[in-house]
Amino acid sequence: MSEVVEKDLLTVSDLKIHFPIYKGLFRKKVGDVKAVDGVSFAIQRGETLGLVGESGCGKSTTGRAVLRLYDPTSGHVIFEDRDIASLSDSEMRATRPRMQMIFQDPQACLNPRMTVGAIVSEPLIEHTKLSPDDRKAKVRELLDAVGLNPDFVNRYPHEFSGGQRQRIGIARALALDPDFIVCDEPIAALDVSIQAQVVNLLEDLQRERGLTFLFISHDLSMVRHIADRVAVMYLGKIVELAPVSKLYSNPQHPYTQALLSAVPVADPKIEAKRQRVILKGDVPSPSNPPQGCVFCTRCPIAEKKCFTVPPEWRELKPDQFVACHLA
Amino acid sequence: MVSSTLRQLSEDEKSQAGQAHGADNVLEVRDLQTVFETQDGTVHAVNNVSFALKPGELLGVVGESGSGKSVSMMSLLKLLPMPPAKILNGEVLFDGRDLLQASEDELRSLRGGDIGFIFQDPMTSLNPVFTVGFQLMEPLRIHMGMNKKQARARAVELLELVGIPSASDRLKDFPHQFSGGMRQRVMIAIALACDPKVLIADEPTTALDVTVQAQIIELVKDLREKLGMAIVWITHDLGVVAGIADRVAVMYGGQIVEYADVDKLYDDPRHPYTRALLKTLPADEGLRMERLVSIPGQAPNLKGPLVACPFAPRCEEAHERCWSANPPLFEVQAGQKSACWLESEDTAGAA
Numbered sequence: 003m004s005e006v007v008e009k010d011l012l013t014v015s016d017l018k019i020h021f022p023i024y025k026g027l028f029r030k031k032v033g034d035v036k037a038v039d040g041v042s043f044a045i046q047r048g049e050t051l052g053l054v055g056e057s058g059c060g061k062s063t064t065g066r067a068v069l070r071l072y073d074p075t076s077g078h079v080i081f082e083d084r085d086i087a088s089l090s091d092s093e094m095r096a097t098r099p100r101m102q103m104i105f106q107d108p109q110a111c112l113n114p115r116m117t118v119g120a121i122v123s124e125p126l127i128e129h130t131k132l133s134p135d136d137r138k139a140k141v142r143e144l145l146d147a148v149g150l151n152p153d154f155v156n157r158y159p160h161e162f163s164g165g166q167r168q169r170i171g172i173a174r175a176l177a178l179d180p181d182f183i184v185c186d187e188p189i190a191a192l193d194v195s196i197q198a199q200v201v202n203l204l205e206d207l208q209r210e211r212g213l214t215f216l217f218i219s220h221d222l223s224m225v226r227h228i229a230d231r232v233a234v235m236y237l238g239k240i241v242e243l244a245p246v247s248k249l250y251s252n253p254q255h256p257y258t259q260a261l262l263s264a265v266p267v268a269d270p271k272i273e274a275k276r277q278r279v280i281l282k283g284d285v286p287s288p289s290n291p292p293q294g295c296v297f298c299t300r301c302p303i304a305e306k307k308c309f310t311v312p313p314e315w316r317e318l319k320p321d322q323f324v325a326c327h328l329a
Numbered sequence: 330m331v332s333s334t335l336r337q338l339s340e341d342e343k344s345q346a347g348q349a350h351g352a353d354n355v356l357e358v359r360d361l362q363t364v365f366e367t368q369d370g371t372v373h374a375v376n377n378v379s380f381a382l383k384p385g386e387l388l389g390v391v392g393e394s395g396s397g398k399s400v401s402m403m404s405l406l407k408l409l410p411m412p413p414a415k416i417l418n419g420e421v422l423f424d425g426r427d428l429l430q431a432s433e434d435e436l437r438s439l440r441g442g443d444i445g446f447i448f449q450d451p452m453t454s455l456n457p458v459f460t461v462g463f464q465l466m467e468p469l470r471i472h473m474g475m476n477k478k479q480a481r482a483r484a485v486e487l488l489e490l491v492g493i494p495s496a497s498d499r500l501k502d503f504p505h506q507f508s509g510g511m512r513q514r515v516m517i518a519i520a521l522a523c524d525p526k527v528l529i530a531d532e533p534t535t536a537l538d539v540t541v542q543a544q545i546i547e548l549v550k551d552l553r554e555k556l557g558m559a560i561v562w563i564t565h566d567l568g569v570v571a572g573i574a575d576r577v578a579v580m581y582g583g584q585i586v587e588y589a590d591v592d593k594l595y596d597d598p599r600h601p602y603t604r605a606l607l608k609t610l611p612a613d614e615g616l617r618m619e620r621l622v623s624i625p626g627q628a629p630n631l632k633g634p635l636v637a638c639p640f641a642p643r644c645e646e647a648h649e650r651c652w653s654a655n656p657p658l659f660e661v662q663a664g665q666k667s668a669c670w671l672e673s674e675d676t677a678g679a680a
């Protein structure tokens with residue numbers, strides 16, 4: 003995949019997204035939730051970057067900012083040499099169909115009063131000139147591709163199970179043949195067989211059309227399968243970024259190590275014997291992150307320096323970047 | 330360790346109880362059948378589902394997406410919109426009474442009280458216009474009779490228990506200000522608020538990273554041990570089930586197709602769907618698979634009553650009999666049942 007073209011499709015540099023906190027009768031601003039606090043990465047055309055990390059560390063916010071669903075507090079998102087923050091409304095409208103998102107919360111993006119057929123054909127009506135018949139055929143094809151019975155086109159979202167609803171969102175995101183998709187937990191609600199089917203589909207599309215993915219997920223074995231490189235986030239920052247093989251065989255950041263050691267195994271005998279690594283210590287809040295390293299309050303090996311000096315982002319081994327004093 | 334003591338305990342209890350319908354079940358479901366009457370026909374979402382739970386036990390429920398896991402559990406407390414949903418048959422025995430016969434008032438006092446429910450989709454059950462604090466404190470005031478101050482203190486404690494940072498500052502926030510996994514944890518906190526006897530958890534940790542998930546699992550183990558809470562845990566994560574369940578129900582086509590003690594299920598799965606499911610797991614180590622394995626074919630559409638094995642069109646071992654009648658659950662050994670004709674006495678003899 004990555005050997006085809008070496009050009010970056012997307013570059014994110016020093017991205018910050020802060021949500022203001024207001025308090026009191028006069029709604030005075032008293033601080034910020036630093037949801038994303040200085041994140042940088044690049045994704046090559048045709049590549050899949052996995053994004054993993056603690057719940058609430060800013061993954062969805064990063065994904066949304068990349069598609070300009072949030073305006074950055076500071077920093078840049080460059081899509082094909084252009085800063086998307088600088089695009090005019092009409093330019094953004096032209097770019098939209100090429101960048102899609104599969105949302106974490108399917109409920110949030112499915113209009114309950116529209117049938118599945120209408121939901122999936124909406125982007126086709128808005129952005130293509132397909133005839134009604136071609137459109138219908140395309141909708142059936144998309145539903146079939148995500149493992150939904152095409153005869154369900156006239157059903158409403160509430161008539162589906164959680165996993166079926168998630169797949170409606172996937173079909174809709176694929177409708178316009180985008181170049182780039184932010185997949186936010188696209189498979190969490192699906193059974194393993196359908197997960198496999200959806201992941202195979204995403205990989206086929208990537209092979210055939212050079213699609214690029216930012217793949218946000220808590221499923222570390224699936225990320226290992228689908229991603230070329232993986233970024234690990236903690237409290238608004240990326241703490242490690244490396245090619246899949248290096249990250250999984252030789253994780254350098256203590257948070258990455260804790261994460262990998264907690265993956266449950268589908269074998270009751272192994273699970274019964276196993277001592278779970280439970281991270282101890284205060285979970286810091288993004289409105290008041292620790293002084294030094296973001297992980298210091300829970301890090302099992304933290305030293306004095308970790309509490310006062312933020313660690314530098316450095317290339318520890320070829321292509322393996324990490325922000326830790328002790329790595 | 331906690332888990333081994335517990336498993337020991339339930340093993341003892343089992344041998345004590347001996348017979349099938351032990352009187353000490355907190356929850357017992359028999360022959361539950363739920364349909365949806367829709368414009369284009371009847372959807373047979375749940376077909377003859379039965380299971381039982383003792384205090385402190387955890388039943389894992391896995392299975393195909395759309396196989397009726399959520400609808401089964403929502404039927405227990407009549408949490409479905411009726412119509413279109415209709416419960417045609419069944420008994421749900423809780424504390425000696427049949428919940429399907431209970432009045433709406435009785436059910437209301439059980440929901441969020443003695444029976445806690447974590448819904449699959451946090452955004453549908455958290456109300457977007459109320460703060461998270463209000464939604465946590467409300468059941469405490471209704472079911473536990475707490476005053477505002479007590480409820481507030483307990484709400485903070487609950488949020489801390491599920492690992493939400495600066496809990497007391499966040500009571501005033503609305504659901505959209507939380508991340509996906511935080512909303513899920515708020516749901517967990519609400520369900521646990523009133524020390525329920527039975528907790529029904531529908532995909533409670535899908536939006537959580539594995540370290541937070543491990544924390545929640547540890548919390549649940551504690552509650553089972555200390556309070557004897559009985560739990561139904563629906564999930565797609567076969568690793569999680571392996572770690573926490575005493576028993577597992579595997580669902581397909583609206584029915585339980587395999588029902589077994591956790592070790593037996595993973596050691597020697599006896600239903601072809603369970604076997605196919607366990608084969609679809611991606612590799613944890615070693616070489617990356619070129620392509621992930623999925624089960625070929627379409628899920629059944631449930632448009633009529635089951636007159637054949639619902640798995641037959643996708644089953645590698647299907648034979649004539651599978652197409653002519655829906656197999657009942659056969660006991661293949663103590664602690665393991667499978668709804669597959671291959672396990673019936675006469676077929677086994679013939680094979």
Ligand SMILES: Nc1ncnc2c1ncn2[C@@H]1O[C@H](COP(=O)(O)OP(=O)(O)OP(=O)(O)O)[C@@H](O)[C@H]1O
Nearest residue numbers: 161162163164165365374394395396397398399400
């Ligand atoms: N209101 C409704 N009208 C018609 N059919 C419905 C309705 N609600 C659910 N169904 C159908 O009932 C079946 C069972 O749904 P259920 O939500 O229980 O599945 P599930 O096993 O929980 O799946 P998932 O793992 O995807 O959450 C599905 O096939 C679904 O399409």
Ligand SMILES: Nc1ncnc2c1ncn2[C@@H]1O[C@H](COP(=O)(O)OP(=O)(O)OP(=O)(O)O)[C@@H](O)[C@H]1O
Nearest residue numbers: 021037057058059060061062063506507508509510
């Ligand atoms: N609209 C908002 N207003 C205020 N705070 C917000 C808002 N959206 C997100 N946050 C906060 O920003 C932080 C990051 O949230 P985000 O949804 O990006 O997390 P995440 O990494 O996707 O987590 P998860 O894995 O649980 O989905 C959280 O602390 C969250 O509470």
Ligand code: SF4
Nearest residue numbers: 638641644651669670
């Ligand atoms: S009854 Fe027949 S079709 Fe059904 S699972 Fe068994 S062998 Fe397969």
Ligand SMILES: [Mg+2]
Nearest residue numbers: 062106508509
């Ligand atoms: Mg998220």
Ligand SMILES: [Mg+2]
Nearest residue numbers: 163164399449
């Ligand atoms: Mg469900």
